[in-house]
Amino acid sequence: MFEDLKPHLAELRKRLGISVAAVIVMFFVMFNFHEPILSWLTAPLDSALAEVAKTSKNAAQGMVTTTQVGGTFFVAMKVAFFAGLLAAFPIILAQLWLFIAPGLYDNEKKMFYPFIFGGTIMFIVGALFAYYVVTPFGFSFLIAFGAFEFVPLINIEDYVDFFAKIMFGFGLAFELPVICYFLALLGLIDDRMMSGFFRYAIVLIFIVSAILTPPDVLTQILMAIPLTLLYGISILIVRAVNPAPKEEAYMAEDE
DSSP states (O other): OHHHHHHHHHHHHHHHHHHHHHHHHHHHHHHTTHHHHHHHHHHHHHHHHHHHHTTOTTGGGOEEEOOSTTHHHHHHHHHHHHHHHHHTHHHHHHHHHHHHGGGSOHHHHTTHHHHHHHHHHHHHHHHHHIIIIIHHHHHHHHHHTTTTTSOOEEEHHHHHHHHHHHHHHHHHHTTHHHHHHHHHHTTSOOHHHHHHTHHHHHHHHHHHHHHHSOSOHHHHHHHHHHHHHHHHHHHHHHHHHSOOOHHHHHHHHHO
8 A cells, every 4th residue: 555655655745845945945035025025014013003002192102022132033034934935825836736636637637727826816815805904903903902001012023923824824715715616626516515514614614713813803703704705605606617416406405
């Protein structure tokens, strides 16, 4: 059995190696731009601090700080890594596809570019949704809560980790329609299966939201709501790609 797995393990090691190499290359490229990237990342935080400062005398003293001697350097490293991972995402998707491609039919292999393009676009949409919708609302609420009693001194190392987790969490969550589309294309799921699984999907969505977001209820809810909508959209996509046979649909209605 192990001999049968060796070619697959060798292929997996190759694809992982290429993916890691792509992230490393992009890391060095993005390190040269870490300052403007960091300014972009901290913009929602700066806006939240300024907004809260208008209503609280303590918040006027709020600022972004670092607690380590080399904190600024390590933040630059983290920013470059996360930006490099994002830049290398299309290559990572390509390696994932090339790993599973040998098990696909010729007509299915033609979906290579739609998979890469669609997966990348939805990841970016999810990250931008987190940046422009979730973080402004979330940061304003979280910083304003208790700002009348405490001075908000935000640790930049913690903030970068917090922010990156939110963006990547939403980016991965928004891959749901793409994943469902290709599973339907392969005939592994249909719309009746997804509709019947909806009640369990809601539970799983909240579990995934708790895993992919920082440990606060507000952010989890802000992820769970669009994920639920995306699940509904995915049902419509699957219905268009691989609808359940009419006989089964009638049987389901009778039951």
